[in-house]
Amino acid sequence: MSASPRLKPPFLSAWLRNPLQMGAVVASSDELAHAMAAQVDADSQLIIELGAGTGAVTTALLARGIAPSALVVIEKDPELARQLARRFSSPPVIAGDAARLRDLLGHIHDRPADAVVSSLPLLSMRTLTRVRVLAQAISALRPKGRLIQFTYSPKPPIPGPLAAALGVSGERVGRVLWNLPPASVWVYTKLS
Numbered sequence: 001m002s003a004s005p006r007l008k009p010p011f012l013s014a015w016l017r018n019p020l021q022m023g024a025v026v027a028s029s030d031e032l033a034h035a036m037a038a039q040v041d042a043d044s045q046l047i048i049e050l051g052a053g054t055g056a057v058t059t060a061l062l063a064r065g066i067a068p069s070a071l072v073v074i075e076k077d078p079e080l081a082r083q084l085a086r087r088f089s090s091p092p093v094i095a096g097d098a099a100r101l102r103d104l105l106g107h108i109h110d111r112p113a114d115a116v117v118s119s120l121p122l123l124s125m126r127t128l129t130r131v132r133v134l135a136q137a138i139s140a141l142r143p144k145g146r147l148i149q150f151t152y153s154p155k156p157p158i159p160g161p162l163a164a165a166l167g168v169s170g171e172r173v174g175r176v177l178w179n180l181p182p183a184s185v186w187v188y189t190k191l192s
């Protein structure tokens with residue numbers, strides 16, 4: 001495991017194209033990626049990864065034992081999505097906006113997901129976009145399915161009243177200091 005923050009040229013190029021969409025200047029550390037992946041069951045039937053970027057969390061999910069056929073990767077930046085598809089022949093990588101998740105998944109999977117693992121920069125999104133993205137992510141989950149999200153903020157990535165309105169309950173499950181910036185991992189469980 002690399003013990004340094006990920007200074008990856010593709011990530012920096014994507015940040016220069018669209019800093020708000022990236023939400024960070026460097027990719028997630030291996031420590032953060034593994035802390036996210038630790039929150040999913042290795043025998044999950046379907047996991048959706050949102051905002052895969054340069055693939056740090058994708059790599060950690062595969063290392064956790066998730067079958068490539070049980071993973072679908074979504075990334076909005078077309079160049080990053082192309083690079084992910086080149087790097088991972090399987091799982092499928094879909095270039096598209098998580099706010100249109102249902103349409104994007106339509107031709108691949110219609111079963112509910114066990115988990116959605118998100119690196120999306122929720123806090124730099126406009127409120128309406130954030131609500132749309134979260135509503136789509138949560139509706140893709142089975143009852144008791146988990147949305148795993150990291151944040152750089154000391155506050156929850158989904159404010160309490162919004163989480164309640166979306167039918168999930170959240171808890172912070174870890175803090176990763178070895179990341180730039182340090183991050184917290186939250187798990188939101190779909191109530192029904």
Ligand SMILES: C[S@@+](CC[C@H](N)C(=O)[O-])C[C@H]1O[C@@H](n2cnc3c(N)ncnc32)[C@H](O)[C@@H]1O
Pocket residue numbers: 011021022023024027028029050051052053054055056057074075076077080096097098099119120121133
């Ligand atoms: C913090 S970065 C990802 C970090 C990733 N774990 C890595 O190590 O590279 C956030 C990613 O979310 C993507 N993104 C932002 N908004 C998105 C959206 N609406 N739909 C899909 N991907 C999105 C960005 O293009 C970016 O790659």
